[in-house]
Amino acid sequence: MTKTLITRRSVIAGAGAVLAAPSIRPSMAQGAPIKVGVLHSLSGTMAISETALRDTVLMMVEWINGRGGLLGRRVEAVVVDPASNWPLFAEKARELLQVHKVDVTFGCWTSVSRKSVLPVFEELNGMLFYPVQYEGEEQSRNIFYTGAAPNQQAIPAVEYLMSADGGEAKRIALLGTDYVYPRTTNRILRAFLISKGIPEADIMEEYTPFGHSDWQGIVARVKRFAGEGKKTAIVSTINGDANVPFYRELGNQGIKAEDIPSVAFSVGEEELAGIDTRPLVGHLAAWNYFMSVQSPANTEFKNLWQAYIKNPRRVTNDPMEATLVGFKMWAQAVAKAGSTAVDPVREAMYGQKVDAPCGYTLEMHRNHHLSKPVMIGEVQADGQFNIVWKTPGPIVAENWSPFIPENASRRRG
Numbered sequence: 001m002t003k004t005l006i007t008r009r010s011v012i013a014g015a016g017a018v019l020a021a022p023s024i025r026p027s028m029a030q031g032a033p034i035k036v037g038v039l040h041s042l043s044g045t046m047a048i049s050e051t052a053l054r055d056t057v058l059m060m061v062e063w064i065n066g067r068g069g070l071l072g073r074r075v076e077a078v079v080v081d082p083a084s085n086w087p088l089f090a091e092k093a094r095e096l097l098q099v100h101k102v103d104v105t106f107g108c109w110t111s112v113s114r115k116s117v118l119p120v121f122e123e124l125n126g127m128l129f130y131p132v133q134y135e136g137e138e139q140s141r142n143i144f145y146t147g148a149a150p151n152q153q154a155i156p157a158v159e160y161l162m163s164a165d166g167g168e169a170k171r172i173a174l175l176g177t178d179y180v181y182p183r184t185t186n187r188i189l190r191a192f193l194i195s196k197g198i199p200e201a202d203i204m205e206e207y208t209p210f211g212h213s214d215w216q217g218i219v220a221r222v223k224r225f226a227g228e229g230k231k232t233a234i235v236s237t238i239n240g241d242a243n244v245p246f247y248r249e250l251g252n253q254g255i256k257a258e259d260i261p262s263v264a265f266s267v268g269e270e271e272l273a274g275i276d277t278r279p280l281v282g283h284l285a286a287w288n289y290f291m292s293v294q295s296p297a298n299t300e301f302k303n304l305w306q307a308y309i310k311n312p313r314r315v316t317n318d319p320m321e322a323t324l325v326g327f328k329m330w331a332q333a334v335a336k337a338g339s340t341a342v343d344p345v346r347e348a349m350y351g352q353k354v355d356a357p358c359g360y361t362l363e364m365h366r367n368h369h370l371s372k373p374v375m376i377g378e379v380q381a382d383g384q385f386n387i388v389w390k391t392p393g394p395i396v397a398e399n400w401s402p403f404i405p406e407n408a409s410r411r412r413g
Contacts, residue, residue, distance in 0.1 A: 033076040034069070034340055036061060037096035039107025039117070039128075044084025045211040045240040049319070050109050052270050053131060054079060056320045057106045059308040060327040070334050078102055084210070084240075086116045093117040097124045103340040104129065104330055106323055110239060111135060111181040118143065127342045129330065131322035133265060133287075135184035136399045137407075142342075144329075144349060145369045146322040148288050149397040150188050154235075156374040157263045157286035158189055160389055161233040162196065166376075167261055169233035171202040173222045175246075178207035182237035185265070189235065191403035202230060212242045215249035223253060226260050234262035243267050247275050250283075257282025263376070268317035272383040280379045287318035288358055288372040290385045295359035302357075315383070321357050322370075328354045329364055360394050369397035 038057045040050035061077045069075055078100045082089040089108065096102045097120065105121075106129045108114040114130055121128050121142040133148035160166040172193060176182025190203055204225050206218055226232035238246055243266070250262065256279075263284040269291050272280075291302070301324060305316055333348035334340055349364050356362045362370050371394035377385025400407040 031073055033074050034071070034334075035100060035102040036075055036077045037093075037100065037102035037105035037107065038077050038079040039082060039089065039092055039096065039105050041084040041109070041113075042079075042081040045242070046084040046109050046113075048241045048244075048274065049239070049266075049270060052314075052317065053106070053109070053319055053323050055309060055314075056305075056323040057327065059305065060324060062308060063304065064327075064331055070331060071338070071340070082113065086110075086112045089113040089116040090120050093120040093126070093128075094124070097121070097126045102126075103342075104345075106131065106326065108132070109319070110179060111184075112179045114143070115180065125342050127330075127345065129323070129326035131319045131326055133318075135181045135188070136397075136401050137184060137404065139367055139369075139399055141346065141368070143368060144326060144364065145397070145399070146326040146329075147319065148372055148374075149369055149399045150185060150401055151398040152288060152372045152374055152395050153265055153286050154185050154189055155192055156391070156395075157265070157284075157376060158192065158235060160284075160286075160376050161235070161261065161263060165389065167233065168231055169261075170198070170230040171204070171225065171228075171232040172198065173204040173225055173232060173234045174206070174237070175218065175222075175234060176205075176207050176237035177212070177239045177242060178209055179239075181239070182207065185237055186235075188401045188403045195403070208238070208242065210240055210242065212238075213245045215246045216252075219246075219249045219253050219255065222260065223255065232260050234260060236262055236264040237266060238264070239266045243271050244275055247280055247283075251276070251279030257284070257378075268319070269315035269383060269385070270317045270320075272379065273313070273315060275383075277379055277383045278381050281381055283379045284388075285377050285379070285385060287375055287377065289318045289321040289356070290375060290377045290387055291316045292377070292384050292387060293357060293359050293375075295357060297355050298357035298359065300357075316357075325354050325356050325362055325370070362394060365396065367397065367399055369399050370394075371396045 040054045061075050064075050080092040082092045104127045109132050111134050128143045131146045133153045136149045161169040174186045329352040333345045336348040337344035350366050352364045360373050373394050374391045376389040377387050
């Protein structure tokens, strides 16, 4: 396949496009570039979320080249578009590894896309950085998970909803997109809720396809569920562009945060950019980072992003921060290993630390997951989040949940 050299300002949707560094310091040795694969949907239902992650990787490629590259070599991004098509993710992963021979890949959002590519990365001994919260129940030597495990997002969020500060919810409506992440996360949450004394009758659970747009009936059922005399909250694992009509329908049916609060696990600043947020003020999201965090590292992140993207309406969000953290850790590991080869870089990744925009120092552990803080944010009228609760510090990931009975033997081991 012929590769196309492009400038950094170009928007790339085609397979195999290569981002050329705009300028390379004279000190960089001439030689083969270090190739970074970008495996994010730029079309289809997940483009609303994943395009910003493509842009974040391209920003970091420019950033590292501006610092002299890596190992005296320039870095190039190879961008492909798996188009929200889960089998196509595997094909594009194989293309990145076998045709373009990338040294590392940053990509995927949904768990179904990650599970599609996992056998490819393991077969070909590639390295993938996965930047989105997920359901856990996985650990691959070929993947570094820089998003949250359930104990770093889902469980603390539900605990907050059940607390006095969060409204003391006694009934929970679990609404999700119909694929592995929502179903497994809700399996964990159902077991957690039952362990806290919530009866099965007070747990509602519904799933809809990707891209679902008709929310009238489901939202009406939530209202009836909440009208039976117990304080009710919505836990949303709805993904992609289905969130736009879902939140619009909450507003249409007059569901306000003080009556039925909703906490989202896959909606951040980027998704809210396309929604009239005024009817949603007070609804919640649980992440490990918000753009509104006050920290020197976040100021640096936002300035870097605006200098790159040159659009004041473009926001930062949690998976973007996780991408930045993963890229910096990978670059540090490459420098430590003195190589881009997967095996030495993998070993060098363990114990890597980054002062992250979330305001904490994050560390990569041998279970291939980060320690991360947990934050609850309230939607504001301007589409930003006011942080109303956070953990005192980072929490170590439990990628094998104690609320999955089959994991008991893992925990004993």
